[in-house]
Amino acid sequence: MRPEVQRLTREQVGGIVKMLSLTTDREFNCGECLQHVSEFAECQLVSQPVGEVIAKVEQHLALCPECREEYEALMKILKAGQ
Amino acid sequence: MTQNEINWPAALRATDSGEQAAAVRALHDVLHTGLRIALTGRSEVSEAHLEDFAQESLLRVLDRLDQFQGRSKFTTWAQAIALNVAFTELRRKRWQDVSLDALMADGEQMTEPTMIADDALGAEEDRTRLVATLRHAIENDLTPKQRAAMLGELREMPFDQIVELLGTSRSAGYKMLHDARRALKQRLHAAGITGADIQNAFNL
Numbered sequence: 001m002r003p004e005v006q007r008l009t010r011e012q013v014g015g016i017v018k019m020l021s022l023t024t025d026r027e028f029n030c031g032e033c034l035q036h037v038s039e040f041a042e043c044q045l046v047s048q049p050v051g052e053v054i055a056k057v058e059q060h061l062a063l064c065p066e067c068r069e070e071y072e073a074l075m076k077i078l079k080a081g082q
Numbered sequence: 083m084t085q086n087e088i089n090w091p092a093a094l095r096a097t098d099s100g101e102q103a104a105a106v107r108a109l110h111d112v113l114h115t116g117l118r119i120a121l122t123g124r125s126e127v128s129e130a131h132l133e134d135f136a137q138e139s140l141l142r143v144l145d146r147l148d149q150f151q152g153r154s155k156f157t158t159w160a161q162a163i164a165l166n167v168a169f170t171e172l173r174r175k176r177w178q179d180v181s182l183d184a185l186m187a188d189g190e191q192m193t194e195p196t197m198i199a200d201d202a203l204g205a206e207e208d209r210t211r212l213v214a215t216l217r218h219a220i221e222n223d224l225t226p227k228q229r230a231a232m233l234g235e236l237r238e239m240p241f242d243q244i245v246e247l248l249g250t251s252r253s254a255g256y257k258m259l260h261d262a263r264r265a266l267k268q269r270l271h272a273a274g275i276t277g278a279d280i281q282n283a284f285n286l
Binding site: 008012013015016017019020021023025027029030031034035036037038039041042064065066069070073074076077078080 | 120236
């Protein structure tokens with residue numbers, strides 16, 4: 001087995017498993033997430049349910065730490081403006 | 083006129099150069115203020131950085147004006163773009179001297195599992211089988227690029243840095259990782275490991 005695979009910690013394997021449990025056939029990529037994240041954030045701000053398309057933003061945010069970091073920063077701005 | 087009352091796309095496209103310049107200045111201020119709120123407390127971000135991010139974001143927003151579809155407030159849409167610009171640059175700086183090879187060859191020690199449930203009866207056997215199947219699949223079912231991208235991501239390397247090192251685009255890189263995850267998922271299913279097994283073994 002390749003060293004880099006052998007060296008995977010069980011915590012990292014757990015991370016992969018979590019990613020797999022969230023994986024679906026059709027997902028947003030980061031660009032698509034960015035296109036829709038503002039709409040998703042505004043819905044979240046007022047606890048409004050989101051439609052099927054926007055729900056894909058939530059699924060992408062669960063998988064992508066970078067988009068999640070940007071989303072959380074966006075929520076910080078929106079909350080500051082309330 | 084307040085921010086919410088401005089028809090931003092129209093003002094930014096105004097043929098009256100005075101009106102357009104005023105809208106551009108106002109948008110700059112909105113972006114700058116938002117970035118300050120979002121990035122406050124980060125020691126690596128100076129006033130000069132904030133101004134650079136605001137300027138670059140402004141140009142990006144103006145360049146993408148046609149992509150705004152009015153499904154959110156214009157300022158929320160523009161702030162999302164500004165944050166993407168700023169965070170992408172901050173991540174690039176943090177990781178600029180790290181290669182993917184170096185990242186994969188680090189001397190990381192095996193650690194005890196911290197997120198794995200130990201209280202589920204019979205779960206240890208499930209975990210052992212699942213982990214062995216997964217390691218085998220990562221080794222044998224993924225392409226070298228897929229494996230490198232996944233390992234880089236697990237080590238929290240920024241995705242932009244990964245795709246740059248792999249010589250691919252962001253969208254192609256995301257598809258590559260998505261295909262890798264689907265391949266691993268199919269392998270687990272083929273081995274008779276169900277979603278319930280995974281949830282039980284890893285307490286998800």
